[in-house]
Amino acid sequence: MAASTPRNVDPPTNHQSVPQNSDHNNNTPCVGTELTKFLVKKELLLSRLSAFNDKPENYLMWKGSFSIIIKDLSVTPMEELDLLVKYLGPESRQQAMRLRASHPTDPVKGLARIWERLDERYGSPELVEAILKEKIARFPRITVKDPKKIYELSDLAAEVESVKENPKYKTLLAYYDSSCGVNTFVYKLPGFLQSKWTDRALKYKVEHEVLYPPFVVFTKFLKEMSIRMNDPSFAFDKSPSSYDNREKATTGRGHVITNKTKLTPQKLSKCPLHETDAHSLSNCRIFKNKTMEEKKSFIRQHGLCFRCCDGRHSARECQEHVLCKECNSDRHCDAMHEARNPTFVHSGEGDRVRPFGTTNAKVTASCTLVCGQEGFKGKSCAKTVLVNVYPEHHPNQRIKAYILIDDQSNRSLAKSEFFDHFNENTQEIEYVLSSCSGHVTTTGRQASGYIIESLDGSTKLSLPTLIECNQIPNIREEIPTPEVAKYHEHLSDIADEIPPYDPSAPILLLIGRDMIAAHHVLDQRIGQSNSPYAQKLRFGWVVIGETCLGALHKPETITTNKIHILSNGRP
Incomplete structure (x- = not known):
């Protein structure tokens, strides 16, 4: 009888251990990705932090940005305190360090005290209102030739609107919802835009039965006008024919002017007074001897520049190098220098010197007691x-x-x-x-x-x-x-x-x-x-x-x- 060969029996397989190892291997890349994202986000948030420059007009914007970043970082009060001191300005940092030293074991209270001091020093409603008033007062009046300024005025109005929405400043800035506040902005606009706002405001008052449109209506009006005034599609003042004429005029005389500029340092153009090329109008003796009113009238009549007297352009666009030999001014040439001859009567304003005779001298002496x-x-x-x-x-x-x-x-x-x-x-x-x-x-x-x-x-x-x-x-x-x-x-x-x-x-x-x-x-x-x-x-x-x-x-x-x-x- 043959002996039976024993069978090899495999040990029981642990079916649960395999999927556990498999899950661990699959989750490892995910954990690494999340960690990388976290580090990148943290670095990005820290790079967004900017230092405060100790200027009250920038405090609200800086505080809002700082608070949002700190919230996203989820830092502890001690870490927030360190970051706050680091990103303050020179003056505000000194105040923060003193308050921090007074609460060495309580960062929460120290942090609250620092924010309270910063709000008092740089964010008080009265200070913010004064700064906004100053910005509006210093803003120049806008002309039709400078439409881009309307964007700046619109941004300033948007800043006032944003601050006014804060409950802390709402009451103090409530007058911007009346004509008293809005008119400080309207005064800066060109005349035709002032008329447009008058029509818009009157229509709003009638339709809504209110005393005056709220400030948000005016900011919307400014935004619309800034877009309209700077849209090239509506630039009707320069026609193609004017460009053609300008190019023809430039082409006709450009070659001669260029050669003259290269050969001599002075610009020798034709004198329109004598119709000669021997001298320019700025060097013309007859022109220099005329009165200032006669000079200005002649220049306007011939469409010349008030600054150099030679080019057919405005004084604002003049690129010529001009220096008056009489007063060393670069705002006019010698011919346009306005001499002020002193007189006995006006000490500088009269046109003639009036000598005093014997009778007038006696009158002067008699009046010394009164005149001093x-x-x-x-x-x-x-x-x-x-x-x-x-x-x-x-x-x-x-x-x-x-x-x-x-x-x-x-x-x-x-x-x-x-x-x-x-x-x-x-x-x-x-x-x-x-x-x-x-x-x-x-x-x-x-x-x-x-x-x-x-x-x-x-x-x-x-x-x-x-x-x-x-x-x-x-x-x-x-x-x-x-x-x-x-x-x-x-x-x-x-x-x-x-x-x-x-x-x-x-x-x-x-x-x-x-x-x-x-x-x-x-x-x-x-x-x-x-x-x-x-x-x-x-x-x-x-x-x-x-x-x-x-x-x-x-x-x-x-x-x-x-x-x-x-x-x-x-x-």
Whole structure:
């Protein structure tokens, strides 16, 4: 009998262990991917953190971004405290470190104290409102030639709307839902857009039966107008024919001009006055001897540049190198230099020098008691006040100057000396200056963001946008002095309140009706029918009328300051 061979019996197989190993191997790549995503996201979030620059106008935006990133990172209070101190500005970091040191074992409380301090220092409602007002006030008025500025104004309005939606600031900024707040923006728009907003607002008031459209309606209007004004499809001012004519004109003379530029440093073009190529208009002696009004009229008639006098382009587009030999200015050539000959009467404004005879000399001596200083003759006084002027936030740069307060002018003006002193090299605008002598089209710089202050510092007002104009009268005889008031019985009690005459202070500004607070009359002194009277304005006392006793001084010139400025270029 054969022996049976034993069978090989396989050990029992653990069927559950195999799928477990399989799941582990399949999940390993998933865990690695998730870990990689987490690290990349964390690095990306940290890279989005930006440092605070200690400027209140940027605090709300920075705080919102920082809070969102911290929430996504899910950090502990101690880690948040470290990140907060790291990404603060120099000044705010010092405050945060002091508060952190006062709570070394309680990061939650220290974090709360730091945020409370930052909100008080950089995010208080009053501070935010003041910053928004300042931004709006400093924003320049928009012209038709600069439609891209409407985007910037729309962004500023959107910023106000966003801040206003915050419950913390909603009550304080509620006036932007009225005409009082919206008009601060409307004033910056061109005239035709102001009319469009008037129609839009009136329609909204009628349809919704409200006193005034809410601010969100105005921001929507600004957004629509910014798109419309910057859409090239609606640019109708430049026709193809004008481009063709410009190309033909450029082609016809471009070759000659290029050769001349290469051969000589001076541009020799044809003089339109003499119809000759021997000299250019800027070097023409006959043209230089003309009056400034005749020069401007000739240039306008021939379509020439007011800056170089040679090219057929505007002064704003002029690329020629120009330097006046008389005053070293690069804003006009020698031929357009306006000489101001000093006179005995106006100290720089008259057209002629008027010598005084024996009779006039005696009159001057007789009036010394009233007018005060020898050589200064306060014959007929006007609203001229001595004040301090300085850029906003820079009172250390203040200068002392006389200002003319003229309720017959619709805009405030400043002389070139003012713009040069404060380095205001803004782009020139064209405007029409209307006075009794007629309409004059001229150009000038603009300046805003200045403060005018009374000598005693009791009154400070923000100046409106100033326009450069050298036609401001420089009649120093109209400046009131203490001596003028002292020798009139009804004015004697205010003599000590009028500052002495300051010969070093120039007459720089003319304040028009766009700064109505400067015209407010707080008190007055009235005498007999033909005697001078005095008014107390916000910047001090002024004397108006003939002040010489016995009318010894006869006025040699007539001064009429009826000035109206049209910024749209039309008389």
